[in-house]
Amino acid sequence: MDARNFMNSSMNSTTSDYNSVFTKTVLPPLYCCIFLAGLTLNCLAAWMFFRIPSQTSLIVYFKNIVVADLFMTASFPFKIVNDFGLGVWYLRVVVCRYTAVVFYLNMYTGIIFLGLISLERYVKIVKPPGASIIQNVTFSKALSTATWVLMMILLVPNIILTSKEATEDTSKKCIQLKTDLGVQWHKVSNYACIAAFWVVFVLMFFCYASISKTIYDSYKKFRRNNTESRRKSKRNIFSLLVVFFICFVPYHACRIFYTLSQTINSFSEQTKYVLFHIKEGTLFLSALNVCLDPVIYFLMCKSFRDLLLERFSKKAADSRRKSLTAPYSESIL
Numbered sequence: 001m002d003a004r005n006f007m008n009s010s011m012n013s014t015t016s017d018y019n020s021v022f023t024k025t026v027l028p029p030l031y032c033c034i035f036l037a038g039l040t041l042n043c044l045a046a047w048m049f050f051r052i053p054s055q056t057s058l059i060v061y062f063k064n065i066v067v068a069d070l071f072m073t074a075s076f077p078f079k080i081v082n083d084f085g086l087g088v089w090y091l092r093v094v095v096c097r098y099t100a101v102v103f104y105l106n107m108y109t110g111i112i113f114l115g116l117i118s119l120e121r122y123v124k125i126v127k128p129p130g131a132s133i134i135q136n137v138t139f140s141k142a143l144s145t146a147t148w149v150l151m152m153i154l155l156v157p158n159i160i161l162t163s164k165e166a167t168e169d170t171s172k173k174c175i176q177l178k179t180d181l182g183v184q185w186h187k188v189s190n191y192a193c194i195a196a197f198w199v200v201f202v203l204m205f206f207c208y209a210s211i212s213k214t215i216y217d218s219y220k221k222f223r224r225n226n227t228e229s230r231r232k233s234k235r236n237i238f239s240l241l242v243v244f245f246i247c248f249v250p251y252h253a254c255r256i257f258y259t260l261s262q263t264i265n266s267f268s269e270q271t272k273y274v275l276f277h278i279k280e281g282t283l284f285l286s287a288l289n290v291c292l293d294p295v296i297y298f299l300m301c302k303s304f305r306d307l308l309l310e311r312f313s314k315k316a317a318d319s320r321r322k323s324l325t326a327p328y329s330e331s332i333l
């Protein structure tokens with residue numbers, strides 16, 4: 001069966017179910033892999049950060065990302081079982097009403113924290129000396145709490161308003177389970193989240209452009225020719241940017257069109273079908289973020305790296321013992 005025939009038969013079988021081989025048999029095993037890897041890496045990261053005092057804003061933001069990633073990972077099994085078609089139809093309702101919203105809530109909270117980390121790095125590298133409020137630990141804790149509260153206020157109504165009585169047929173699309181106000185809230189919260197993403201995107205672009213310039217100027221000024229340290233600094237600081245691009249840009253480039261296709265009627269079934277598949281494919285890249293964030297902790301947070309190496313390498317433990325008097329600190333790069 002060629003792709004077009006497959007698509008037609010898939011759409012004709014039931015006009016309200018866009019699932020296909022891709023969403024039912026390709027993506028679920030991939031989600032299984034990132035669930036296992038994400039759970040292991042984030043439990044390890046949580047265990048490590050539990051031992052590192054919140055002495056800097058950077059560590060505070062990283063700890064919040066670990067929490068968001070753990071919640072996000074916890075939502076995967078529901079999606080996996082549902083997409084494999086292993087659960088009862090009501091599981092689809094649970095996914096629409098609860099676990100998908102938990103997924104998005106933690107994804108966007110994580111995105112905002114990545115933005116705050118970029119801002120903190122910008123202040124630390126481009127704007128020294130003198131402490132800025134953004135580097136104040138108490139302020140960053142308050143800002144973190146405010147971020148969680150704000151995101152919950154914006155996104156929890158997507159749970160409450162997914163309250164229409166469900167049938168096996170209507171549960172095939174989450175939007176059909178929403179009240180009229182629920183559909184409106186879905187639209188508004190989606191656009192607000194997409195806007196928040198692009199604001200963070202622009203902020204990161206600005207911060208990293210300024211950081212690059214500062215690093216370049218400083219290498220020029222001191223005429224250092226240490227290519228190895230230069231390579232490492234760049235690798236560490238740009239890891240966040242690379243992860244952000246891979247995971248979130250593809251999804252946000254398509255989500256706006258997908259949300260339009262959910263909420264207005266002028267899209268053909270074929271376009272909706274294609275948009276659904278692009279959304280599911282790019283959403284997988286966003287989910288992959290739970291495995292890539294721990295790489296950022298390792299590359300950008302010296303306390304985390306030192307503690308990890310201390311636990312896993314005898315040699316590193318010896319060298320750390322020598323510097324035990326030094327306080328915990330994160331590396332600039």
Ligand SMILES: Nc1ncnc2c1ncn2[C@@H]1O[C@H](COP(=O)(O)OP(=O)(O)O)[C@@H](O)[C@H]1O
Pocket residue numbers: 095096097100101104105155158159162172173174175186189190193
């Ligand atoms: N950005 C978001 N923030 C919070 N909840 C969201 C967001 N996007 C979608 N949701 C919610 O997650 C559930 C699944 O949404 P969606 O992925 O659009 O549905 P579908 O799986 O039918 O394509 C819905 O309840 C929806 O309101």
